[in-house]
Amino acid sequence: MxxxxxxxxxxxxxxxxxxxxxxxxxxxxxxxxxxVPADRLVAEMVPPPRFDSVRFDNYIPDPNQPSQADAVRMLDGFAAGLDGATGGSRKRWFRRETKPAVPAGPRGVYLDGGYGVGKTHLLASLWHATPAAPEQKAFGTFVELTNLVGALGFQKTVQTLSGHRLLCIDEFELDDPGDTVLVSTLLGKLVEAGVALAATSNTLPGKLGEGRFAAADFLREIQGLSAHFRPLRIDGEDYRHRGxxxxxxxxxxxxxxxxxxxxxxxxxxxxxxxxxxxxxxxxxxxxxxxxxxxxxxxxxxxxxxxxxxxxxxxxxxxxxxxxxxxxxxxxxxxxxxxxxxxxxxxxxxxxxxxxxxxxxxxxxxxxxxxx
Known part of the structure; x- marks a missing residue:
């Protein structure tokens, strides 16, 4: 789709x-x-056209930045771990003797890095690699996610996304206290329903909201969000201007x-x-x-x-x-x-x-x- x-x-x-x-x-x-009808907002929660053909095997890691190749291996393992039925038998990029196990802990991964290091490429590749039907996984920006809640209402959004195996959130940033509470509550409900999470941003989970509002007043919500993710740092320079x-x-x-x-x-x-x-x-x-x-x-x-x-x-x-x-x-x-x-x-x-x-x-x- x-x-x-x-x-x-x-x-x-x-x-x-x-x-x-x-x-x-x-x-x-x-x-x-x-x-824009609400059903279109849901139907369009897929990687945008620019990322239709991206995959782990056409992401080109910078040889001077080992964290990029590490990210590919880890995310491929994360995708395989979402295949509850078969355990994953796909051809894998950077494959070694055995597929690295997905660590226990948070049911989400958080890609942190600068501009143009390929975070969205990797996030979309994760969406494509996850062994589930398109309607069982969702991909959207943070703004699109909050817009979906505005269009459907909170309960309907929870109901709609709870049947998904994976939710990918690109450009995850918190701009105001209302979004902090909203997204913290939403993701908590989705994790309880068994939905795996993946997000990209330029800000580590525990630092979300810094410089935008009185983050200390909403520390509990921000820490709650952080608890859903394990950070994965991706270093490098902006590929859009590289060479x-x-x-x-x-x-x-x-x-x-x-x-x-x-x-x-x-x-x-x-x-x-x-x-x-x-x-x-x-x-x-x-x-x-x-x-x-x-x-x-x-x-x-x-x-x-x-x-x-x-x-x-x-x-x-x-x-x-x-x-x-x-x-x-x-x-x-x-x-x-x-x-x-x-x-x-x-x-x-x-x-x-x-x-x-x-x-x-x-x-x-x-x-x-x-x-």
Whole structure:
């Protein structure tokens, strides 16, 4: 099952079919405010298209970072340990004489490491390697998980996910006390139901929430979350920039508009208008807002004015990166989006991730500008 099989979200207005250009010009993301049914949110809890084909055996460990190869072995063993019926007889990457036993203790594994070391690749590989039907395992970002609770309600979410063998949570971060209590309670219920957990983040489980709110006031919940996981550290540098040329500098407005008019499935928006539009669309709908879009063209990129706007842009950047949508822009370069104060604050890891991913997408857009 893949996200492409889910029923499409409806959009407001009478604009062009997603991904196509009308006679008047390219699609504008600001014209889209999709409604996403709750059943689509559940059906799309699978690895995003970018990670459809990832597996343990096509993850390329950095030979200078032994923790990466160790992570592959450990996660393959974790997946095999979820095969209660057969004990696992699959061909395994880095196989040795015997499959390493899954240690007793927490029923979850937590991949901690910097940006671009392949944590999401490994998490998606774990989802693919787990011997269960697609409907028995779920994959989503932390934001998508909290959005699911908002759409279904807490009890219905527990009921829906309790039948799963594995829940994978990408980019696990706690941004406010309400999320801390919500997710702590949810995961506790799922562990009781026998669901295995796997998560990625740039923050060790016991440090979740630091710098964002009065973490000491919610220490019990945070420690409860940490107890569900055993950390697995993955060292290394950002593979998106490893040995690759730097992202191209911003283009001029004329180039961006030309590409938007000629590239199939391109969108065209003024950056300030897009930021304003994001405030009117729930983040759970940003993925549907990008349905059919093959390239995003932005004019007038400028620094983000406030933290709420910045966090919404982070979610959009994640959805574009998941879908491998190139981003061609004019204005300021992406590494100037966030102020020094933002990059030094509690959400800095999200902002650095967004810069890393937007830079990769800008590099992907370079052939469009040269065409």
């Amino acid at each position: 893949s996200s492409s099989t889910a029923s499409p979200a409806s959009t407001t207005g009478s604009g062009p079919i997603p991904g196509q250009r009308s006679a008047a010009g390219p699609v504008a993301l600001t014209s889209r405010a999709p409604h 690759l040329p730097q992202a191209p500098p911003p283009y001029d407005d004329a180039t961006v508009r030309r590409v938007a008019q000629t590239a199939d499935g391109a969108s065209l928006d003024a950056f300030p208008g897009l930021l304003d539009h994001l405030s009117k669309v729930h983040p759970s709908r940003y993925g549907a807002m990008c349905d059919g879009i093959r390239a995003v063209c932005l004019t007038g990129v400028e620094p983000i004015p406030d933290q709420s706007t910045a966090l919404r842009l982070v979610v959009l950047a994640d959805r574009l990166y998941d879908r491998e949508v190139p981003v061609l822009a004019s204005g300021r370069p992406f590494d100037e989006l966030f102020s020094e104060e933002m990059l030094a604050g509690g959400y800095r890891k999200k902002y650095f991730r967004a810069i890393s991913r937007l830079t990769a997408l800008a590099r992907d857009a370079k052939p469009l500008a040269q065409g």
